[in-house]
Amino acid sequence: MVPIEHTDPINVRILSVSEDKIAGFVREPFAEIARRADVPLETVLERIRAMLEAGTIRRVRQTLLATNLAEGALVAWKVPSEKLDSAFDFMFQQDPYSGHVVIRSTDAQIPGEAYKLWTTLKVPAGYSLDEHCELLCRKTGAQAYRLMPARGIFALGVGHVRRKTIEPGDRSPEPAKMHVVETVRLTEHEWKVLTELKREFLPGEIREPAWNERAAEAGVTLEEFFAVAESLADRKLIGRFSTFLEHVKPNQTGTRVTRFNALFHWAVPKGREIEAGSEVGRHEVLTHCYWREGGPEFNNVNIMAVAHGTDKDRVLAHKASIDRHLEESGFSVSYTNVFWGGRSEIKPSEISPLVYKNWISMQKD
Secondary structure (H helix, E strand, O other): OOOOOOOOHHHHHHHHHHOOOEEOOOOOHHHHHHHHHOOOHHHHHHHHHHHHHHOOEEEEEEEEOHHHOEEEEEEEEEOOHHHHHHHHHHHHHOOOOEEEEEEEEOOOOOHHHHOOEEEEEEEEOOOOHHHHHHHHHHHHOOOEEEEEOEEEEEEEOOOHHHHOOOOOOOEOOOOOOOEEOOOOOOOHHHHHHHHHHOOOOOHHHOOOOOOHHHHHHHOOOHHHHHHHHHHHHHOOOEEEEEEEEOOOOOOOOOOOOOOEEEEEEEEOOOOOHHHHHHHHOOEOOOOEEEEEOOOHHHOOOOEEEEEEEOOHHHHHHHHHHHHHHHHHOOOOOOEEEEEEEEEEEOOOOOOOHHHHHHHHHHHOO
């Protein structure tokens, strides 16, 4: 039996690299994982394949900085309680443009407490987020929504295995740099390559060379495929090559990677969002950190971050350390809160304009 647990020592070495350390585009991604983890390539291929088949890893794929390829936002939805589950199901199962779909709750007495359903949403450039949300309201019975596009990104990298050993207060030596969100237009040729580049790897595709068949499916030579992929990387449109752990659902043996998913909110003084986000984003425990405007429903929160863990008190200890760091750095926080995740599903958002028009036409009432 090939070990499939994320706690197996060899798997820990592999996952500590493969979750979020292979940045940009790499011509031999599995070989690079093997090199950095100091594990033979044959073992890396065998272990990743086995963990994918067992559900320990939920997907293997080249990620994109999709915020620069499509119009995107975090969306909070106000849905009647009797329609909450069906709205969740529709957005996960029938809307390719909704990515993370999470039911969240908070103890804070704010208008935003009524917004139980949270999703990420992306639509191709040239299309409207608001029009898409209005369509989803008609389909699901949602009464209201709040769009919160990212104005800047300070942290983005989901390395659950690596983060298990991080202590509250652990942070990078320097403030995080903000990635500015700006939409880039691609040619049809680039979209053909990108569509194959971002497709999830099946277990039988976990091998080296990794990209030969993808190039053939895109109808280009391997060198053309590499040229486009590396051009996209140079333009900061490529995220990382990643093995995503199934961190909510148990694998075949019933083991979970994490139990608690916390969305942290802070309202910092207007005009200091970049400074504050750079201080929050340097904390190693965070998988995501953004400048987003929550509006009056969420007490004008403007810095949001996500942390995961197996122990709720430890997740709160991480938040407390970030709170202290903000105070010590001279930021007056007028409001802070935690929205806890419950039921959740995650899938990559479709961003291709080549398929959006057909999907929209099929959804018309």
